[in-house]
Amino acid sequence: MPEIKTIGNRKVLTVKGKPFIMLAGEVHNSDSSSPAYMEHIWELAQSMGMNTLLLPVSWAMTEPEEGHFDFTVPQALISQARLRDMHIVFLWFGSWKNAECMYAPAWVKQDLKRFPRAQIEKGKNKAGRQMSPSIPMKINYTTLSYLGAETMQADARAFCAFMAFLKKTDSREQTVLAVQVENETGLLGAAREVSDAADAVFTAPVPADFLEYMKAHTGTMTEDVRSAVEGGSGGGSWTEAFGPAAEEIFSAYHVARYVEAVASAGRAVYDLPMAVNCWLDKGDAPGTYPTGGPVSKVHEVWDFCAPSIDVYCPDIYVPAFKAVCDEYTRRGNPLFIPETATHSYCAPRLIYTVGHYHAMCYSPFGFDDIGQPFSAIQGFLFGMDVDDPALKTPQDRTEYQAVGQLMRGMMPLLAEAYGTDRLQALSAETDPGLPDPGGNPFLVHHPSMDFGSFRVSVSFQSPMNPRADGACLCLRVSEDECYLLGNACGLTFESLTPEKPNLDYLLVEEGRFDKGRWQPGRRLNGDETASLSLNRPGILRVKFFVYA
16 A cells, blocks of 8 residues: 655655655646546656646546446546556545535535535625735635534545545555545635534633643644643633634634544545645735645644644745745655646756655646746635746746656655655755855855765856756765756765865766666766756766865
């Protein structure tokens, strides 16, 4: 079975006993509803070096009538993946997709008594929510209530049937590596539901075991939640226990318990790794993002309420890429990025997340748009920072294809190095050089990677390299040999052995890996090694010696 194991200091996905990196892409929401449409998507994914696709599977299509299931479409998708030696992470679009109930079956949507809607205005099953913090307009909004017991049970039954289908269809081949349970869960337009039923639960005492857990785990909390927990009364209603954070913690508690009911039921049938993704809060007020979803500040709530979930996954459409990655890994959560933008940092971020964070998955959303100008203006409705200057420059498709193909060939070596300091990375976006105090552009202090006996310094934007989107990862294979995969960067080696401060190259080769086996290209020397660089996507093999 695919499973997540701790290797070194990281949690790593293993498939058939070996570490596996998901070099992935997520399709547009509707693409996977049509296997015929997916044919060209699979071909494009292969050309980009991807080994995994993230594909929605909807409750509406799999259970069009209550109790009657149809898995024809996911069966066809699995068959398509196997023909191409690809893998799948299915995204269960059940009760929630982007905090709405778009993908619930008609028989659920139409029965508001059995399957109640969340109320963000008292007595209204559909109400206006503000479009964004910066736009004073409202749009109609509705979603299923996170307090709907029958809705939760129906979703769990459908998910169980889907997992039983996967077990029967795929337990031997293991084409499907994981499942994302729901999509961007939570409530928009308000910090919590405000129906009469929700008010009654909110004013009732907080469950004692949950309150005890929160009091015992303040050490990992974000400052705002920690101060609310520590400043609470230690009992009583949600407001008394959690003060200004009460409404968001209340929503997170009930959303996470709902997701746990679905996930645990499915895992009891077929025990695949399970993830949840989130629309980032971006520091905004609850309700402007899906409140109750697994944003960082409520991870302790989700830890308590949803133990069947293995990974919390950020959907990153903001400029502060590194800050988000750091926040989502600081508690030991592996980095799994199911969605990110297809602008010019898309390929550099792939290199960086694999080399620096040892990411479990990196997946641009709507990856077939790579190379096209940004036009998804509706993105601001779903958490994208449309003012991000990086969106002005699309990712060059040829470069992404080259990086993806090089990385897929190298994946066995990269995966084996996960959880060790033998694999490191730098990028122009995350590791800018320190300018020379005198303003000399040739004396910039460049970022570096240390490997015990040697150091690799990497120069990005410079008089000799005008590009500001370079990235480089380095894999040390011995004390005097390494491989470097990168683009738009210069490279300098130096010895870190005090008694042998000098370093010379013995071998510098261009090349590529084919299923983990090195295929050498040009042997470089002379002008090409006097100023070593990767001016286009490539891999270098470097051997050297140090001496006094």
